[in-house]
Amino acid sequence: MFKWLLLFAGAGLFYLWIKGKKQAQFNAENPPKPNNKPERPTAPEVMVQCQYCKVHLPQPEAFTFDNRFYCSKEHLHALDSNGWVGDAQWRISPNQDTRPENVIPDLVVIHHISLPPGDFKNQSSSQHIVDFFQNKLDPNKHPYFAQIADQKVSSHFLITRSGDLIQFVSTQNKAWHAGISSFFDREKCNDFSIGIEMEGDGDSPFEASQYQVLANLITKLASTYPHLQFAGHSDIAPGRKTDPGIYFDWKKFQKETGISPEKLPFGLSSR
The missing domain is CATH 3.40.80.10 (Peptidoglycan recognition protein-like)
Known part of the structure; x- marks a missing residue:
């Protein structure tokens, strides 16, 4: 029984070796095409300032009104210090x-x-x-x-x-x-x-x-x-x-x- 297990294990290793050689040969014959496109830099996150309290926050998180930015609805609907x-x-x-x-x-x-x-x-x-x-x-x-x-x-x-x-x-x-x-x-x-x-x-x-x-x-x-x-x-x-x-x-x-x-x-x- 042990001999049969060794035989199967050896056959499996031989199969993987043959498959690896074929993949290596395929890769050598078909090299990947170079990507000449430059990588697009990641745009920096746009920060804005709350008109009311002057805190800075990412623009997507701000409440916008009349081209102004606010950090909260409370500040948007308030009379500011000016x-x-x-x-x-x-x-x-x-x-x-x-x-x-x-x-x-x-x-x-x-x-x-x-x-x-x-x-x-x-x-x-x-x-x-x-x-x-x-x-x-x-x-x-x-x-x-x-x-x-x-x-x-x-x-x-x-x-x-x-x-x-x-x-x-x-x-x-x-x-x-x-x-x-x-x-x-x-x-x-x-x-x-x-x-x-x-x-x-x-x-x-x-x-x-x-x-x-x-x-x-x-x-x-x-x-x-x-x-x-x-x-x-x-x-x-x-x-x-x-x-x-x-x-x-x-x-x-x-x-x-x-x-x-x-x-x-x-x-x-x-x-």
């Missing part, structure tokens, strides 16, 4: 300057704006407002534009009919939105206020999406500026201004923001 809201479109206006020394905003002024007046009912016209605040409004596009093209105005924020939030000026700086104005004997309201424009004409109700965006914005602002009070442009410039007008629902605004009625010194009635 006075800019992460989930707003930033369209910087040249019509701004610094607030007086040691002045922190404690008033929000609600406005309405439509360029041309009422044109949003027929088509999207919010870009005209952006152009106006950036001094880019073409006076040849509409007769009304020729009347206002030389004015230098701005606001901190615009909420369009479709619910887009656009920011033009940091909350730390002064936007030119209030003009000649007074809030309980405090003149020059631009010095201590934040201006928010609602796209509208005073003759139409505002959209539900605008109130929702406004409420979210107020939450962000109040977390940084806890002493804010709220008024309409007509409240601080009576007889000169009528916005946001009778169709702005102050009761809805108060309910959706949850702010105390005491912070609405002109009341909740439409005006």
